[in-house]
Amino acid sequence: MCPDGLVSVAVAPYREFTMKKLDSRSVVVLARDRDDFDLKVLSSMLGSRGIELQIADPLDLAIQCEGPEIRMWNNDSPVRPGLVIGWRSGPSALHAIKQLDAIEQAGIDVLNSAVVLLRGLSPFLKSVTLQTNSVPHYPIISGKAPSGVLSMADRVGYPMVARPLMTRDLDARAAVRGQDIVFEDASSLKEFVTGKAASGHFYMQLRPPRTGQRLRVFCVNHHPVACLPDVPDERQSDPLATLSEPAAHVAGLASRAIGGHPSMVEISEDRPGSRNWRVEDVTVCPGPDPDLSRAGLHETVMRAQARFLAARLAEGPKARGGWRPSSAAHG
Structure with missing residues (x-):
């Protein structure tokens, strides 16, 4: 001992x-x-x-x-x-x-x-990780030289959104979006990157169209265990009622790429009814969500997480590959 x-x-x-x-x-x-x-x-x-x-x-x-x-x-x-x-x-x-x-x-x-938390704190690193793991995501640009940034933006398209490279905490979705700077065209972006505001602490991303369906998918061991629509119902008897198979697949890919336990993946359709899902963001260790509680699903997520942790303690790292929510439904 x-x-x-x-x-x-x-x-x-x-x-x-x-x-x-x-x-x-x-x-x-x-x-x-x-x-x-x-x-x-x-x-x-x-x-x-x-x-x-x-x-x-x-x-x-x-x-x-x-x-x-x-x-x-x-x-x-x-x-x-x-x-x-x-x-x-x-x-x-x-x-x-x-x-x-x-x-x-x-x-x-x-x-x-350490790597997972660093990704969680950096919207830029999260985006890079999603892109390099072939997870459907919106294009990003990072840089300070105006000519390079403007040239890349012309290829990606508009509108663009500038966001901080780092945040102060993992669950900082509202804070990050509160700092969003939107550029509708090249002239507004040029004014930003050539001015004092662009100090090198921002990256830019194509702004999601927000015209199709949007979902928040809560994952444990990278498997969806609960899902909320953009405007959730007060109660949901089935935690995954609103989650289609294509959407679940994309959410699982994103969670696995970032590596958080648990994680919350925000996905959206690029246009209404397209079933073409892209990831907007992934939050590592999301904080208590009032919508999740109102829908009666907070305990569902926590119970799945407790089952996974018990399996992880018993089996070690190999539980990461084998544990699924369905396998612990009665655990």
């Missing part, structure tokens, strides 16, 4: 050995808000399965690395979690990213890794 939160460092070949030294009934979540509503619900659901969920503020988590060993303390208490999860950490997000990278390098199983 390893004393005082001691865990042997293990690169890939020794991962299974390392996992045996950890507490397979313990999960540590790196989150700034100890009163996070989703985590309270998740903690209760996991507790009924005999699994302890600890919330660690990234600023309160101490890590010591020395030779082939790593030790961790949460508020001066040693921890040896079988699973560590990156979560919404607000201003501490970049600190959490560094810790998650160190923890994963030590051979401890991590969900929402």
Whole structure:
């Protein structure tokens, strides 16, 4: 046994050995808000399965690395979690990213890794990841040189939207869209990129037409478990009633590309009735959604997440490929 939160460092070949030294009934979540509503619900659901969920503020988590060993303390208490999860950490997000990278390098199983959280914080990186993984998405441009940006915009088309390269938190959809700057034509874009406003902290994207149907798809282990239309009903007896197979396929592709557990994928038709779905955005660890609660689906998403985490603790990383919502319907 390893004393005082001691865990042997293990690169890939020794991962299974390392996992045996950890507490397979313990999960540590790196989150700034100890009163996070989703985590309270998740903690209760996991507790009924005999699994302890600890919330660690990234600023309160101490890590010591020395030779082939790593030790961790949460508020001066040693921890040896079988699973560590990156979560919404607000201003501490970049600190959490560094810790998650160190923890994963030590051979401890991590969900929402440093790379996943970095993508979640960067609308630009999310868009690049979707594009390079062949997920249907709207074209993007990033740059500062006016001639290059304007030339690329002419090829992509208008209207264009400028957005920040980075956000302060994972669940920042409203904040990002509140900063949208729309360019209807080349002259308005030229004024922006040649002025002081374009300081290099923006990227540009073809603005979605917003004429067809729009959906929010909530995924656990990259499988849809609930879906809300743009104007949701008060109650939904079937969590996936509004989700067609083509839409579910695109949402699953997007969730898998970004890698969030859980994730919320916003998709839209390029025109009414086309069934040609494109991804507008992917949110890693979405915050509590009032529409989801009004539709009676919040517990559905949390219960699926609890089942997946229980499977992940029991089976390790291989659960990522094999767990599906239907396989845990009665778990």
